Every structure is written in structure tokens, then in C-alpha cells.
Amino acid sequence: MASITTPQTVVALGSIEAGLVEPILAPHQQMIHNPTDEDLARADAAIVRAAYAVDRELLDRMPALKVIARTGVGTDLVDVAEANRRGIPVVITPGSNTASVAEGVFSQLLALVKKLSTLTSLVREGRWEERSAVAVGDLEGFTLGIIGYGRIGRRVARIAEAFDLNVLAFDPFADVPAAIRCQTVDELMSRSDFVTLHVPLTPENHNLINAERLALMPAGALLVNCSRGGLVDLDAAQDALASGQLAGLGLDVYDPEPPAHHPVFDHENVVLTPHLMGFTRQGMVHTVRDAAKGVVDVLAGRAPAAVAAP
Template sequence: MMQKPRLLVTRKLPDTVEKRLVDTFETILNPDDVPLDSEKLIQQSKNVDGILCTPNDQIDTDLIARLPDRIRIISTFSVGYEHIDITACQRRGIVVTNTPGVLTDATADIALLLLLGAARRAYEGERLIREDKWTGWNPTQLIGIGLQGKRLGILGMGRIGQAVAQRAQAFGMEIHYHNRTRLDHGATYHDSAESLLKVSDFLSLHFPLTPQTRGFLNAERLALMPKGAVVVNTARGGVVEDEALLAALKSGQVAAAGLDVFDGEPNLHPGYREMPNTLLLPHLGSATLETRNAMGFCAIDNLEAFFKGQTPPHPVTV
């Protein structure tokens, strides 16, 4: 019988995903879900043919240089792959794959949750209840911002951006967007991000973190937005300049922010915790059982194809 490829899985994955992994590969699992630092990852990657990693694993240049020669593929349990040094992998001939397309609806749902929750001051209201400080209904208590007729600016009109637009239209929002290419979408296209920001009563971010987009939403761009706008980020924390957004939240230039991702997470900027007008979630964008299973199966599909000598369905680099 042909020997199964040997695989290192860096984190605990859903049970059905792990079952398929064990059935398909000779698999080293992480049942205690203890994050692996670089040294432990290198140690456990001895005598394996591939790695199934997650966004928490920093697969940087130094780590890649130290990986055993036997490793030929890194399959990431994510759409984003900024945690992997792609150039270093290419130099070593290591294929990298990701899991696009399967988390669109779940992430779009979280974007709408953040948009609604931030606009309607859900965090402040829940805190009143939990801290037993609610004294009863009154006409001016926690007045928020309605969605109907407001302009939603979407930066990055890919799968998730389009799914957010579809949902927001059901709430009566007017959709504006900026994208690298103009789409036949029925929404208002802006040929620059700056043009979009000027009309965005609400702003939802949906573009990848790259060296060019790091710190994209800075003080200058926030100042272009209508006063009292709402900012939602389900993309990557690094596309927002934290100090600039916090200053805008304090000044009222931004009325509220709904954030599911943070630069340096889980060590987010402590200033966010102090702001009553922030709705903060711990990177829940894809956190449904259906979606996490689909992500796992997609990662496995990539691995199976590769070890059969085929092109993986979702290569970042080959």
C-alpha cells in the first residue's frame, strides 16, 4: 500500500475536518489547540510533507528557511495569506494554497451585524442591562443612526463586498463602491477611494492587507468622510491606522465603529476597549460551523490535489 503523505496541522480544527484529515493523511494534530511558536513548529515539521496552518501562524522568511526540505506545500486555513512569506516559499519551491469563496456569506453577515450594532449603539445598550443601570425607557436614551436612505461605501467589491451590498440594499441603503475594476452591479462606482469616502455615511472595508494597503484608513482619509460616519472592518486590522480611528471616534468625526479584526490581534490597541462607541468582536467573520467545515474541506482539497500531482484548486503560488 502506498504510504500516505505526512501532514502537520498547527491548530485544532472542527471534528469533521480532522476526521477527513486522519482518513486521508498521516496526520499530526494539535488536540490541545496550543499555538505553536516558531521553534515548536520547526520541531514538529520534521519528517512531514506539508503543513496545514492558520492565520495565527507567522510563516515568515526565517521560519521558511529552516523548514525541512521534505515540505512541499503549505495549505492555509484562511482566505488571507499575509501571514506567509510567499516570496520565500517560491524561492524554496513550496506551494501555498488558501480557501477563498467559502466564507463569503458568514463574513458578510458579521459585517451587517457590526454595521447595525454600531449604528444602533448595541454595545452601550447591552452594558446598561448587564451592569443593572437601565432605569427604563426614555425618549432620548441611546439614540442611534438609521440605515434607511444612507449611503454605504464599500471599499473592495469582491465576493464579500458584493454580499454585503446585497444585504444592505434590503435595509434601504444606497450602495457606492470603489474597486480595481468597475462591475456591472447597479451600484454607484467611484474611480478613487477618496471619492468614495466623501459620500460614505457608512464605510465597510473589504480588501486584503498588503504593504500598499497597511494603514490605508488614516487621519487624512477619515477626514474626507461625512461627519458622524460609521466605520466597519471585517477585512484585516492592519488596513486601519488605529490612532487615527480612535482620534476620529473621540472627536465625533466617526460616530461609531464595528470591528471584527485588529492589527496585532489578539493584542489589539487598548484604546478601543475604552471607547463606548465601538462594537468589538474577536475575529468571528467565518465563525459558523458550516463555514469552518467548508474552509477545512477546501484546504484538504488543495492538499489532496497536490499530492496526486495535480494543480490545487486554490493556489496562491505554484
């Protein structure tokens, strides 16, 4: 354990608000923004934003590094296995933006069901007489399928109760209540009017939602993805929207980010947000502070609240 008199350097990889981190650091710990190569070489810790890649080459440039703290839980841009091989724990901050993402799911779902974009255009463009041609829907009594029943998935399920939605969930790794548990993704897709995704992006999950699975859903279903862009085959989603199999699509995440323009973006029943549903002001305050606490814990020889597994 380092002496409390030994200066320690914490570098920000990506934009980190100093006012959130510095009050949490110990007196002998200094936060450096926009670090130089020299700063990286002596860094004891790094707080890393979501879009910043930490690979073997960057780790080679940080030989003194003792901990990486990733804001959020997604580590697809961090070489966790290599960090662990070097004895560097990768701290994550689960739960810090749980409410933000879950609320974002329902903002997109409601926008799609209530046709907010279409109705806004009618009023803005003076086409009031066309309003009766817009089929506005409801959530009550329909079924929401949740793929991934971790913190965010469970929060989505809680909110769904307030809308009198029926809930189904699939997650082979989580404790899903028997009353709502589906045994497979295919079962969930076939029984759900609306589907929301809350799983990490892994090689096995790439294009998890493809043409075959979209075809299993009831005609006129809705899909929302506030998890990882690579989970959805956008070409398949575009075809499903064109055929009416899919009535609406909500996307907050893309692969890559920022995305190249995809024709599905132009569909009138698509809601697009630029990966901000989990990055509300309150959510970012929580996640940055939790990351800073994780850094302080590791540098003090304490176990952090949560660490990513390789």
C-alpha cells in the first residue's frame, strides 16, 4: 500500500468533470485532464469514459497503472483480459445510471406507441385534419419482453407495472421470477408486443435480433435498444419496418458510434437518440463519482464495489 505522503496521479481518459472527482480524491492524489505521454507514463490510475478505447498499446504507455475505472458497465472498448493479466483491476459502476436508462426505454417506447413525432409534424405543418388517420396506441394490457434481467432490466420491469404492462424476461444468468421467465430469446420474441434489450455485446450476441427473430414477433411489434448497437441487425429491422412486421424501432446505441447513416434512420416510425439515455446529468454525476470512489479504494488497498471480469 502506498504511503499517504506519496503523490499519486489519476488521469482522465475522455471528458471527466473535475468538480465531481476532485472532492473524492485524497489530498495526495492529483487529477490530470488531457494527459500528455509523460502524464500517462506515471499515472497510477485512469478514469475512462465510455467511448475511450483502452488496449494493449495504451496499457504499454502506462507502466505504473494500478487501476482503471470505467464509467458505466460496458467494457467492450477495454481489454479487460490484458489489464487483469497485468494485475490491473477494471472498476465498473453498475447501478449509477440504472434509472436513467430505464426511463430512456420508456421515453422511446411511449414516443413510438403514441406516435409523438408524427403528431408533432401534423400540428407544426398545419395538417390537423389528418390526425384521425394516425393510429395512436397504448401500453396497458400489452406485453413487454425484457432481454437481460440485470439492474436495468429489473428497473424496466418495475416501471412496466405502473403502465399495467404484462412482463416477460429472458436471462440465462440472472434470477428471473418463474412467473415471467422465458426459456429462450425466441420464446420471448414470439410472446411480446414490445421488446427491450439489456445485455452486453459479446461475439455470441452480435446481431442477436436478426430477421429470423423479428419474424417471430406479433405483426406490428415494437423494438427498443438502449444497450449496445451491435445487438440489432439494422438491415433486418429496416426490412421488418417496410413489411409492417415491425411497427416501430427505438435506438439509443449504434455500431460504430457515431454511426454512418443507415436507411432505417429515415423511417417515420423510428426514434433516434445519440447514446444519451444513460448519460443524463444525474446519471453522469453518479457514475463519475462511483468511478472516482473505485479508484480511491484500489489505491488505498481496499476492494472496490464492482470489478469487470475478464
